[in-house]
Amino acid sequence: xxxxxxxxxxxxxxxxxxxxxxxxxxxxxxxxxxxxxxxxxxxxxxxxxxxxxxxxxxxxxxxxxxxxxxxxxxxxxxxxxxxxxxxxxxxxxxxxxxxxxxxxxxxxxxxxxxxxxxxxxxxxxxxxxxxxxxxxxxxxxxxxxxxxxxxxxxxxxxxxxxxxxxxxxxxxxxxxxxxxxxxxxxxxxxxxxxxxxxxxxxxxxxxxxxxxxxxxxxxxxxxxxxxxxxxxxxxxxxxxxxxxxxxxxxxxxxxxxxxxxxxxxxxxxxxxxxxxxxxxxxxxxxxxxxxxxxxxxxxxxxxxxxxxxxxxxxxxxxxxxxxxxxxxxxxxxxxxxxxxxxxxxxxxxxxxxxxxxxxxxxxxxxxxxxxxxxxxxxxxxxxxxxxxxxxxxxxxxxxxxxxxxxxxxxxxxxxxxxxxxxxxxxxxxxxxxxxxxxxxxxxxxxxxxxxxxxxxxxxxxxxxxxxxxxxxxxxxxxxxxxxxxxxxxxxxxxxxxxxxxxxxxxxxxxxxxxxxxxxxxxxxxxxxxxxxxxxxxxxxxxxxxxxxxxxxxxxxxxxxxxxxxxxxxxxxxxxxxxxxxxxxxxxxxxxx
Numbered sequence: 001x002x003x004x005x006x007x008x009x010x011x012x013x014x015x016x017x018x019x020x021x022x023x024x025x026x027x028x029x030x031x032x033x034x035x036x037x038x039x040x041x042x043x044x045x046x047x048x049x050x051x052x053x054x055x056x057x058x059x060x061x062x063x064x065x066x067x068x069x070x071x072x073x074x075x076x077x078x079x080x081x082x083x084x085x086x087x088x089x090x091x092x093x094x095x096x097x098x099x100x101x102x103x104x105x106x107x108x109x110x111x112x113x114x115x116x117x118x119x120x121x122x123x124x125x126x127x128x129x130x131x132x133x134x135x136x137x138x139x140x141x142x143x144x145x146x147x148x149x150x151x152x153x154x155x156x157x158x159x160x161x162x163x164x165x166x167x168x169x170x171x172x173x174x175x176x177x178x179x180x181x182x183x184x185x186x187x188x189x190x191x192x193x194x195x196x197x198x199x200x201x202x203x204x205x206x207x208x209x210x211x212x213x214x215x216x217x218x219x220x221x222x223x224x225x226x227x228x229x230x231x232x233x234x235x236x237x238x239x240x241x242x243x244x245x246x247x248x249x250x251x252x253x254x255x256x257x258x259x260x261x262x263x264x265x266x267x268x269x270x271x272x273x274x275x276x277x278x279x280x281x282x283x284x285x286x287x288x289x290x291x292x293x294x295x296x297x298x299x300x301x302x303x304x305x306x307x308x309x310x311x312x313x314x315x316x317x318x319x320x321x322x323x324x325x326x327x328x329x330x331x332x333x334x335x336x337x338x339x340x341x342x343x344x345x346x347x348x349x350x351x352x353x354x355x356x357x358x359x360x361x362x363x364x365x366x367x368x369x370x371x372x373x374x375x376x377x378x379x380x381x382x383x384x385x386x387x388x389x390x391x392x393x394x395x396x397x398x399x400x401x402x403x404x405x406x407x408x409x410x411x412x413x414x415x416x417x418x419x420x421x422x423x424x425x426x427x428x429x430x431x432x433x434x435x436x437x438x439x440x441x442x443x444x445x446x447x448x449x450x451x452x453x454x455x456x457x458x459x460x461x462x463x464x465x466x467x468x469x470x471x472x473x474x475x476x477x478x479x480x481x482x483x484x485x486x487x488x489x490x491x492x493x494x495x496x497x498x499x500x501x502x503x504x505x506x507x508x509x510x511x512x513x514x515x516x517x518x519x520x521x522x523x524x525x526x527x528x529x530x531x532x533x534x535x536x537x538x539x540x541x542x543x544x545x546x547x548x549x550x551x552x553x554x555x556x557x558x559x560x561x562x563x564x565x566x567x568x569x570x571x572x573x574x575x576x577x578x579x580x581x582x583x584x585x586x587x588x589x590x591x592x
Contacts, residue, residue: 024114024190024330025303026264028183028255030248031079031194032241033072033123033149033201036274037296038221038281039241045279047221048238052249053300056268060302061311061349067318067372068272068297070288070365072148073098073125075271075319076196080106080126080137082323082342084362086419089435090126093148094452094467096433099127100137105336107323108138108192114332117186120144121179122172122196128453129437130444135161139194143178147452150198151469151548153205154536162446170207171198172240176247180254187258190330195251200240201275203541204232210239211538223277224284224293224392232539233276239538262304265329267322270297284393290363290370290380291393301349303329313348315356316374321345360408362415369412376401378408430455432485436565440490445590449484449568451583457481463582464546471546471584478572482583486515487565493558493591496520498570499551499584503529506577513559513586515568520559524581528552551584558591 030053038045042054042062069075073093074085081088081104089101100106112118119141124134128146135142143160150156153171157164160178167174179195199206206214214235223229248268255261273294274280275287285291299317301307306329320342327334328346347353361372368380376397377385383396384405398405427434432455439447452467458480462470472482496513504527513520532547541547568588572580 027192028266029194030268031196032270034275035270038279050245052245056302057300059309060307063299063313063317065316066299067295070294072271078319079322082340084341084419086423099132106138110335111192112138117191119182120194121175123198130441148468200237204236204539206239206538210243214239221279225277228277234278236538265303267301269299282392290368295363307349318361371408436485436487439486439488440590447588450585455483465544473582475580482570484568486568488561488563491563495589496556497587498554500554500581502581508576509580510573522556
């Protein structure tokens with residue numbers, strides 16, 4: 001029996017087919033923070049279950065030897081640009097050194113230019129103020145925290161499109177909620193949803209239901225440096241990874257519910273090795289190390305029907321390869337003309353190319369440079385190791401393979417000279433990167449100046465050794481000051497708000513904000529002295545990290561700022577009590 005379709009219905013069907021053929025695939029990228037290669041059941045960890053992350057691997061491809069950087073912001077810069085991070089000005093993780101140079105173009109820039117809806121939900125860590133902010137780097141929406149780590153994981157104050165807001169719940173769950181909302185809103189068009197999780201980075205804080213499964217867990221797989229393993233840190237890290245896995249599952253389930261599974265590339269990796277000594281399959285090193293265990297990351301990537309399930313990519317690869325690979329898979333042209341360091345892995349993922357040219361992959365941190373070949377690693381101290389026979393890097397091969405060792409050392413020297421050539425120089429006597437913070441862009445009128453980006457002078461100090469989520473304390477003398485190096489883009493009137501705490505007994509200090517010839521005076525009141533949020537932690541946080549507390553906004557008034565570059569200085573005129581106040585941030589808002 002034959003059936004004829006109405007011409008109008010036929011046109012609708014044809015248009016639908018053509019539209020489907022023309023639509024580019026969606027892209028969802030999950031990035032773990034401080035998870036090691038060994039923190040997943042897919043990679044052999046029997047103490048944890050990560051079924052949803054494992055699904056990405058089993059239903060797609062695994063890049064077997066995938067390398068990132070020893071710490072967070074460099075890896076993020078390399079993912080965003082396809083270039084080694086020193087080329088883009090990233091040399092640190094805080095105090096402005098994490099900022100990605102403004103002449104670099106990101107994967108979000110390219111996808112946005114091709115018509116993608118773009119959103120990032122979680123930890124950014126490549127610059128906080130416009131034009132370093134994610135919304136100036138190709139993302140139309142941003143939710144999360146732009147600094148390296150965040151001191152509050154429950155009911156955290158977070159940023160949404162440039163404004164701080166209160167949230168309720170665990171930070172990973174909250175950011176995933178926003179990612180799901182973004183996917184729902186943009187399901188009818190190609191979207192790039194970047195979900196850079198904040199865990200298992202410290203503070204050691206996991207939801208109670210996740211911690212309950214791990215608090216008494218026997219450690220049956222030990223760290224390579226077993227004597228340095230802290231069992232409670234291992235347990236808490238695994239609890240946080242299981243929570244993360246559940247949130248990955250929520251996103252995968254939403255893609256299926258919206259019939260977007262087959263139209264979406266899903267990618268998962270981590271930004272460095274584990275942040276504590278725990279199981280890594282026998283590799284040497286952890287976060288901060290240029291050895292194998294400090295920089296080997298999982299890389300799982302799924303695109304049903306396009307990347308064959310069960311694919312294993314054996315050639316070495318790195319974070320610098322992700323931009324060219326994703327752009328090739330989506331068919332999007334790159335934005336920018338700086339030479340890439342990364343390679344397009346799509347032929348390997350599709351099984352289209354068997355031969356693959358040999359390459360060298362370089363890793364640098366804290367003055368050390370390590371280089372990896374397909375089979376060997378020259379470590380940061382110039383020792384050569386056979387990574388096939390000796391993954392724990394126990395027996396140097398310099399004597400047995402002198403030509404290879406010498407050749408790799410020469411390659412390191414040449415690479416170091418080339419990629420560090422344009423890295424901005426440090427300014428003597430200042431701990432903060434002196435690239436000025438722009439203030440007053442009309443398209444982004446709110447500029448937050450957190451303590452981590454300021455310079456404490458006199459007796460003022462940070463609340464902890466780790467600047468990222470610190471605040472200024474010990475402000476006791478008129479000679480003390482806090483200084484931010486800023487560049488006022490738009491001359492005009494600015495609202496000045498200071499996030500502060502102050503004991504009732506110390507209320508009443510007269511303070512001043514000054515820039516060039518402009519000044520604004522005010523008084524510290526009312527008193528606000530909440531307790532520290534010590535009940536947030538599952539186990540004690542590292543001593544170098546601040547215990548946090550809720551800060552109150554002090555509306556100081558309006559200052560008229562001239563255009564130009566200089567120091568914004570916060571000082572005290574009179575101090576009736578023992579101290580002025582603790583300061584988390586100063587916010588300048590350009591008024592109409």
